[in-house]
Amino acid sequence: MINDYEIIETMKMFSQQHLDIRTITMGISLYDCCASTPEESCQKIYDKICRCAGRLVEVGDEISRKYNVPIIHKRISVTPISMIAAASGAKDYTIFAKTLDRAAKDCGVNFIGGFSALVQKGCTKSDEILMHSIPQALAETDFVCSSINVASTRSGINMDAVRDMGVIIKETAEATKDSDALGCAKLVVFANAPEDNPFMAGAFLGPGEPECVINVGISGPGVVKHALEGVKGQDLGVVAETIKKAAFKITRVGELVAREASERLGVPFGIIDLSLAPTPAVGDSVARLLEEFGLETCGAWGTTAALAMLNDAVKKGGTMASSFVGGLSGAFIPVSEDEGMIAAARSGSLRLEKLEAMTCVCSVGLDMIAIPGDTTAEVISGIIADEMALGTFNNKTTAVRLIPVPGKGVGDSVEFGGLLGTAPIMPVNTASCADFIHRGGRIPAPIHSMRN
Amino acid sequence: MDQEKNTAVVTVLGRDRVGIIAGIATLLTEYGININDISQTILDDIFTMVMIVDLKDVVIEQSDIADRLNALGDELGVQITIQHTGLFNAMHRI
Numbered sequence: 001m002i003n004d005y006e007i008i009e010t011m012k013m014f015s016q017q018h019l020d021i022r023t024i025t026m027g028i029s030l031y032d033c034c035a036s037t038p039e040e041s042c043q044k045i046y047d048k049i050c051r052c053a054g055r056l057v058e059v060g061d062e063i064s065r066k067y068n069v070p071i072i073h074k075r076i077s078v079t080p081i082s083m084i085a086a087a088s089g090a091k092d093y094t095i096f097a098k099t100l101d102r103a104a105k106d107c108g109v110n111f112i113g114g115f116s117a118l119v120q121k122g123c124t125k126s127d128e129i130l131m132h133s134i135p136q137a138l139a140e141t142d143f144v145c146s147s148i149n150v151a152s153t154r155s156g157i158n159m160d161a162v163r164d165m166g167v168i169i170k171e172t173a174e175a176t177k178d179s180d181a182l183g184c185a186k187l188v189v190f191a192n193a194p195e196d197n198p199f200m201a202g203a204f205l206g207p208g209e210p211e212c213v214i215n216v217g218i219s220g221p222g223v224v225k226h227a228l229e230g231v232k233g234q235d236l237g238v239v240a241e242t243i244k245k246a247a248f249k250i251t252r253v254g255e256l257v258a259r260e261a262s263e264r265l266g267v268p269f270g271i272i273d274l275s276l277a278p279t280p281a282v283g284d285s286v287a288r289l290l291e292e293f294g295l296e297t298c299g300a301w302g303t304t305a306a307l308a309m310l311n312d313a314v315k316k317g318g319t320m321a322s323s324f325v326g327g328l329s330g331a332f333i334p335v336s337e338d339e340g341m342i343a344a345a346r347s348g349s350l351r352l353e354k355l356e357a358m359t360c361v362c363s364v365g366l367d368m369i370a371i372p373g374d375t376t377a378e379v380i381s382g383i384i385a386d387e388m389a390l391g392t393f394n395n396k397t398t399a400v401r402l403i404p405v406p407g408k409g410v411g412d413s414v415e416f417g418g419l420l421g422t423a424p425i426m427p428v429n430t431a432s433c434a435d436f437i438h439r440g441g442r443i444p445a446p447i448h449s450m451r452n
Numbered sequence: 453m454d455q456e457k458n459t460a461v462v463t464v465l466g467r468d469r470v471g472i473i474a475g476i477a478t479l480l481t482e483y484g485i486n487i488n489d490i491s492q493t494i495l496d497d498i499f500t501m502v503m504i505v506d507l508k509d510v511v512i513e514q515s516d517i518a519d520r521l522n523a524l525g526d527e528l529g530v531q532i533t534i535q536h537t538g539l540f541n542a543m544h545r546i
């Protein structure tokens with residue numbers, strides 16, 4: 001018998017601590033949508049997405065009503081478009097992005113990910129076309145998200161792609177300058193990108209994934225923070241245990257929703273991504289959760305250690321709760337989407353270099369960080385290179401989602417609204433790395449890539 | 453109260469007053485929903501009433517029961533929610 005305390009605890013998690021299912025993401029393979037003309041391929045893509053995901057939003061809403069659990073987003077991820085568009089002969093893939101956008105709108109979802117390419121070891125002609133289509137594609141669509149995997153522990157780092165992405169990020173910022181470079185908020189550069197990640201902007205359906213699959217991303221930094229408020233002053237073993245218990249309960253909600261969505265849609269359940277994903281709402285912040293460990297502000301010395309422990313304990317609690325945990329799973333540290341991070345960045349306590357250190361132990365990387373619009377493409381590539389090295393050499397996923405805001409500098413801030421939040425422009429070390437970036441070539445895979 | 457059974461938890465949070473149980477019971481009767489168990493307590497200074505109800509053939513998401521309970525809550529100045537028990541079993545039982 002469930003007791004009253006457990007019922008009230010659950011109610012409070014949802015009503016006061018911002019627990020929600022962040023996203024039900026349907027992965028759809030587009031392998032059967034290749035065609036010899038772009039028009040034919042786009043028609044197949046549109047038809048398939050609408051056929052598979054037509055009921056996604058309706059089913060999400062039904063489950064939400066049954067359990068009175070908020071399910072914030074319903075989204076779609078697809079096979080990287082560079083693989084699908086290759087046969088079409090198109091010289092620009094904006095038409096594919098527009099097709100994805102139209103399909104997403106007609107299905108009622110709010111993001112579609114997969115305008116992507118996997119180029120960790122080198123680019124195909126199609127990958128190059130896709131990468132150079134990104135600025136226009138993101139400027140002419142609303143819901144399309146793009147990601148490029150430029151590095152992996154197995155393959156090393158494709159520094160030609162790192163160099164090109166610095167330029168492409170700048171071009172995307174310029175192409176979307178009327179909305180403060182919003183296009184860059186929908187563009188991620190990855191090392192070791194997971195193929196089953198349900199979270200945007202980095203979601204795509206990897207080559208090893210099934211025909212159609214349901215992946216669910218959960219959230220709940222507020223729940224973990226609340227649990228830690230109950231163990232103030234106690235030793236860190238108690239803190240770890242408390243986080244694990246909270247992560248377990250959160251993940252079980254995700255598992256319940258994922259299984260039910262899978263059954264109702266007749267689509268297999270893939271994974272639960274048990275990430276602590278903050279929002280700009282007060283009480284839903286990973287930074288504030290880190291401060292609950294005993295830090296004056298996020299960015300203070302000790303932040304990396306606290307984050308390492310948090311990220312690990314979340315995974316440990318979550319893996320007990322679901323047999324299929326995947327995606328990014330851990331703690332996200334996007335600056336603009338987290339009320340506490342915004343405050344710490346504004347006060348100067350949280351700097352780019354500290355964030356870089358934090359990304360060694362968080363689940364993703366340098367995320368949603370606004371930088372001065374006059375930052376050079378080479379410096380952006382340098383930041384990407386460093387972040388890719390952290391991922392490649394430490395055998396983890398890392399990512400870069402930087403927003404060089406045209407016409408703005410340190411002291412300004414940008415307002416993206418909604419879950420994308422507000423970003424204070426952070427200062428960047430402008431010392432040149434141009435000669436390093438223009439060398440090009442590949443950084444070889446690390447020695448520990450040889451595991452066979 | 454295993455997950456297969458079509459049962460739900462009705463929770464009332466707020467200030468106690470005359471007519472809460474009567475109002476809810478009357479509404480549930482309209483749907484043929486039976487109350488299996490009621491308990492009330494003060495948790496963290498909040499008056500809390502928890503009902504376990506047998507939904508029989510009622511499917512929460514296909515019915516207007518949740519909306520009508522919400523509306524009744526507004527009338528009585530309390531918060532009333534209905535949730536399938538599967539949620540609580542998932543979170544609190546291994």
